[in-house]
Amino acid sequence: MDFRPGSSLGTFLGVGGLVFGLGFVVAGPPSFADVPDAGGLEPLYAAAAEDVEVETLSRGQTLGQLLSRAEIPHSDQQNLLLAFQEHASPQRIRIGTEVTLRWRRGDGWLRGVDVAVNPDEVVRIERHELGWNSSLIETPVWTDTVYVAGEIERDLWSAVVLNPDLSELPRGDRAQLIDLMDRIFQWQVDFSRQIRRGDHYRLAFERKVRPDGSMRESRVLAAELVNQNQPFHAIWFDMEGEGEGGYYDLDGDSVRRAFLTKPLEYRRISSGFNPNRFHPVLQERRPHIGVDYAAATGTPVMATGDGVITVRGRQGGYGNLVEIRHANGFMTRYAHLNGFASGQRSGQRVSQGQVIGYVGMTGMATGPHLHYEMHRDGRPMDPLSVEIPAGEPIPPEDRQRWREARDVHFAMLETLPGAPGVRIATRDDAEEEHAGGSEDE
Numbered sequence: 001m002d003f004r005p006g007s008s009l010g011t012f013l014g015v016g017g018l019v020f021g022l023g024f025v026v027a028g029p030p031s032f033a034d035v036p037d038a039g040g041l042e043p044l045y046a047a048a049a050e051d052v053e054v055e056t057l058s059r060g061q062t063l064g065q066l067l068s069r070a071e072i073p074h075s076d077q078q079n080l081l082l083a084f085q086e087h088a089s090p091q092r093i094r095i096g097t098e099v100t101l102r103w104r105r106g107d108g109w110l111r112g113v114d115v116a117v118n119p120d121e122v123v124r125i126e127r128h129e130l131g132w133n134s135s136l137i138e139t140p141v142w143t144d145t146v147y148v149a150g151e152i153e154r155d156l157w158s159a160v161v162l163n164p165d166l167s168e169l170p171r172g173d174r175a176q177l178i179d180l181m182d183r184i185f186q187w188q189v190d191f192s193r194q195i196r197r198g199d200h201y202r203l204a205f206e207r208k209v210r211p212d213g214s215m216r217e218s219r220v221l222a223a224e225l226v227n228q229n230q231p232f233h234a235i236w237f238d239m240e241g242e243g244e245g246g247y248y249d250l251d252g253d254s255v256r257r258a259f260l261t262k263p264l265e266y267r268r269i270s271s272g273f274n275p276n277r278f279h280p281v282l283q284e285r286r287p288h289i290g291v292d293y294a295a296a297t298g299t300p301v302m303a304t305g306d307g308v309i310t311v312r313g314r315q316g317g318y319g320n321l322v323e324i325r326h327a328n329g330f331m332t333r334y335a336h337l338n339g340f341a342s343g344q345r346s347g348q349r350v351s352q353g354q355v356i357g358y359v360g361m362t363g364m365a366t367g368p369h370l371h372y373e374m375h376r377d378g379r380p381m382d383p384l385s386v387e388i389p390a391g392e393p394i395p396p397e398d399r400q401r402w403r404e405a406r407d408v409h410f411a412m413l414e415t416l417p418g419a420p421g422v423r424i425a426t427r428d429d430a431e432e433e434h435a436g437g438s439e440d441e
């Protein structure tokens, strides 16, 4: 948490809101004039000669009861609810739902009702000559870019969640940023074990913001983590220009590896890879050729790498099993599942991080856990110590485009205070120094 009071960064990340605009910074409050994708909540009538009342649905209250305050005839109210029902069920509105009543000014004639059925959708009911019309409106969002930096005093969670510069972000969104960073840097740094006091992070992320200030979507554009004085970078680059990019370090090498470091969020490793294990159920010496991750029943299990599902079904002691074939002779297995992800079948292609099933204890298992195996060329390997192949680097024909994108995204980070005394260099810098070196010598 490293904003010196009075610095320009402190100002634009402080009360005045976050930094808006992509790339180069336009400070100031959000202006709907330059909002790219705000779907419109048009005023009901050109002249806004209306009074608006916002009600919140309380426990046990129905939409009908709330509407009865509008003093419209019972049949009229029934028709309004029918119109609402075209888009959402009146019985399934949550407590706390905002209902906006729009009255004609003067005589209190009800013109329309807006019901915010979820954070992204509003059912708008409008009066017309014969009754009521309803429509579903997507809540407008705006896009902005947020810059934040901090020093880790205790752990990454408190460094990000308690960062005062992010105080405008709902707590859940701040926690989501940590999850994004964990996913991006999982191959470089084990966040639960390797983070140290004095580590430093810088982050630029783009988000789509709802009117209530929460994020609909976010994407980290550039991230830096200095862990025990070693800097790690991840820069977003969309090679195909189709929104399916990835993260690369400053040299253009992929940050991602061919396999995730773990297939799930687990509590602990209950049994490691051990070719000489004494089996607790069989009471005999039996090799354990996988890793057991203890986790609650129902915890989502992800494919650790891109591949094709080759087995998806019940198989003896494995219980419910998914087996995936990957490139370069790799195969992974996920056993004892409680259930499979819906809509998938054997022969289907899955991508890294895609949910394929849920933790359970089917087959030979003494408690809920995931049994995970990794094989290469038919031989079982210890997933925790196997050398995982690197992702593809930026190919030569895309390098110029990559350098330009990298420089813009890295400049975003450089507007923030960095970790003191850490020198950041790229192979390009080394080449340039080498090329210009003769002048210095």
Ligand SMILES: [Zn+2]
Pocket: 271, 288, 290, 291, 292, 370, 371, 372
């Ligand atoms: Zn096992």
